[in-house]
Amino acid sequence: MASTTRVLIADDHPVVRVGLRNMLQSDPTIQVVGEASDGLEALELARSLHPDVLLLDLAMPNVAGMEALREMTAGNLDTRTIVLTGLIDKRQVLEALQLGARGVVLKDAAVEHLAECIRAVMQGQYWLEGRPVQNLVQVLRDLTAQTAPAPRKTFGLTARELEVVGLITEGCTNRDIAKTFGISEETVKRHLTNIFNKLGVGNRLELALFALNHNLLPTPDGQ
């Protein structure tokens, strides 16, 4: 007789838990060993019950699903986690996989796919978009590429001119800018003339609005 897969269900919605439990229990190879209604309980039960698989809703009270997943990974638990989600957010999928999730199942496909997903995961496969993943490295590469922020368009401005734009939007005067960069006010004026010409704006207010609308301002990490 095939060994059974012990499953823990973590979802804050009781109706969801009952539905999934009943559906899974009709499969003789699956045994639902526990249910958790929030992330904290999920962690506690995973530690005490040592299930083979944790079905983890990402949006739960107390400890959110993603945080619970992080803790599971940090705790070196053998449990394989399958994430349940209402929609595919590529950034979230990437983060979940990076945190050690073995599968992602959409809630509207849970009844149809979950048992198959559990079997695939127990065989060492990953599960995404309703099927086993053959090449996880390629999937991670694709997801990383799809979720990377678009490069900042600079409209031909030099690095120094972009810095000047940043200070203009902060309300700095030419004198402030000159002082900040250790250059003369004349040089600041030349930078501004070049910036106005390149962007087709006529004054500092238009420049500030252009910068805001076109994502010209530096990000906190300096990118």
Next chain:
Amino acid sequence: MPETETSLAPAVFDQLQKAMATNKAGFTELYRDFLADAWHTLRELREAVQQQRIEDARDKAHYLKSSCLVLGAREVARQATRIEELARASAAIKEIEVEPIADALCDVQAELAERLGSGVLPAGKTAA
């Protein structure tokens, strides 16, 4: 609604029904609990919208969406998602915008009553 379209995703309903074939009463109870919970959550969502408690409205819409997705109530889930997205964008939500959820839930309830009998209707009723 066109005759060919159903309020419940057939694949989900049929598979769950098959899975619970030996527990027909439990199957009806599952959908009865679903309906009772959905109407209750809808009432809470309406209150949140009336009082413009946008974060609450987002949470209630999300909660409602969750069970609807799993149990196959696609249109209710779609309408709840619309409200959740409005709330996430911090947009003001008009009370009338919640009503398509009630309409969709009425359709689901009618279909369930037709398929499973009146025993699926929650006690004390329900709708709007």
